[in-house]
Amino acid sequence: MKLYSTNLKADEVSFETALITGLAPDKGLYLPKDLPHFSEEELTSLKYEPYPEIAFRLLSRILEGEIDEPSLKEITYDAYDYDVPLEEVDENTYIMRLDRGPTASFKDFAARMMARLMQFYLKKENKNLTILTATSGDTGSAVAHAFYGLDNIKVIVLFPETEVSDRQRKQMTTLDGNISAIAMDGKFDDCQALVKQAFADPDLKHLNLSSANSINIGRLIPQSIYYFYAYLKLREFPEEIIYSIPSGNFGNMMGCVLAKKMGVPIKKILASVNENDEVPVFFNTGEYSKIEPSRNCISNAMNVGHPSNLARLVTIYGGEMDETGHINKMPDMDILNNDIFSTSVTDEETTAIVREFYDNYGIFIEPHGAVGIKGLLDYRAVSNDDTLAVTLETAHPAKFPKEVMSAIGVDPEPPQTLKDVESREEFVEFLEADYEQFKNYLKEKLD
Numbered sequence: 001m002k003l004y005s006t007n008l009k010a011d012e013v014s015f016e017t018a019l020i021t022g023l024a025p026d027k028g029l030y031l032p033k034d035l036p037h038f039s040e041e042e043l044t045s046l047k048y049e050p051y052p053e054i055a056f057r058l059l060s061r062i063l064e065g066e067i068d069e070p071s072l073k074e075i076t077y078d079a080y081d082y083d084v085p086l087e088e089v090d091e092n093t094y095i096m097r098l099d100r101g102p103t104a105s106f107k108d109f110a111a112r113m114m115a116r117l118m119q120f121y122l123k124k125e126n127k128n129l130t131i132l133t134a135t136s137g138d139t140g141s142a143v144a145h146a147f148y149g150l151d152n153i154k155v156i157v158l159f160p161e162t163e164v165s166d167r168q169r170k171q172m173t174t175l176d177g178n179i180s181a182i183a184m185d186g187k188f189d190d191c192q193a194l195v196k197q198a199f200a201d202p203d204l205k206h207l208n209l210s211s212a213n214s215i216n217i218g219r220l221i222p223q224s225i226y227y228f229y230a231y232l233k234l235r236e237f238p239e240e241i242i243y244s245i246p247s248g249n250f251g252n253m254m255g256c257v258l259a260k261k262m263g264v265p266i267k268k269i270l271a272s273v274n275e276n277d278e279v280p281v282f283f284n285t286g287e288y289s290k291i292e293p294s295r296n297c298i299s300n301a302m303n304v305g306h307p308s309n310l311a312r313l314v315t316i317y318g319g320e321m322d323e324t325g326h327i328n329k330m331p332d333m334d335i336l337n338n339d340i341f342s343t344s345v346t347d348e349e350t351t352a353i354v355r356e357f358y359d360n361y362g363i364f365i366e367p368h369g370a371v372g373i374k375g376l377l378d379y380r381a382v383s384n385d386d387t388l389a390v391t392l393e394t395a396h397p398a399k400f401p402k403e404v405m406s407a408i409g410v411d412p413e414p415p416q417t418l419k420d421v422e423s424r425e426e427f428v429e430f431l432e433a434d435y436e437q438f439k440n441y442l443k444e445k446l447d
């Protein structure tokens, strides 16, 4: 697999290099030049396999030549040791619950695979690495858990102090060991900007920093697998399927775009966002402007005013967008709008959906999943398209007890993994959103 940068100024690299370095040296994002295309026979042969086997067989084609099959098989089975339920709402609507991993977030799918792949390459080369990651909540905990206890990898997690829930915070701050947590006096976008600046800083080059955000291609590729999985379980080739994806940085949705490119018959990708509506506005008008600061919504893991994966999406549809959000070349908006429908959902609508699903179906969802459902309902209302649709539940309702409680008056029972952190001691550093302060912290911590 060869990968190129969306800014087109950096050399092509191997999968290993893209995985270990994260961001390209020209500040662009890596994308694979070629992806395999899976035939009907190949897809159909996987229909009755369990999730880890499907992941292993697809990844062994996608990463052909990058990792030996026995190692890949071990990694895949170890990473995916939990359920992926497909919950029926009605005959045309399913919820794929991606909330059964160790941190009860869909981000476990990517983080666990990426951590193990990094470990594989670092061991082979006898190297050390520090992962620097900005999070609006769920990435940090998923990444921290995925890397916890690995000898040659340190993790530093930055989160906006006031934008994460207590449970989210505790999942990052109670690990200690090779995991450090920083509570930042700022927004998620500030955290992300500091991380990006550190990566580009020549003074810090010797620290061997890498990213685990959705900018890392090692996270995107595993996020394409569950789109194959739900398709295989619910449809017969060549029937089509629709996915609705609650989106913030658009990494999850990029996984769906990749799955479509690799042969899954996806009729429409619904990219559903909260009140941070810069992407639906861009799709509708062709004008892109970031939202600064990002708007605070109850689906807080999606409070993103400038999605880092947008440059990838623009590239895939034939355009060019730099890291500041400036478009050098417009993508083909007709094809883009034909493949993807993006809609913005208010907090009020989100809460109403949480309530409606509990009252009408007895189904617990949390605000992010509710945004996905509302996106589907909006799409159906304008299109009259009743193709079977799967909407993604990206976190366990118990990760957002306040929001769920205020919608339905019931406190969802947390899974054991979340209960475990409640009473543990927290280890956390408080910093201002200031680059010099952050840089000094990194030097003290790592030099």
Ligand SMILES: *Cc1c(COP(=O)(O)O)cnc(C)c1O
Residues within 6 Å of the ligand: 105, 106, 107, 137, 138, 139, 214, 246, 247, 248, 249, 250, 251, 252, 253, 301, 302, 368, 394, 395
């Ligand atoms: C991160 C996150 C999202 C958004 O995913 P992106 O890949 O950033 O679009 C949605 N829901 C939850 C619960 C998340 O943690």
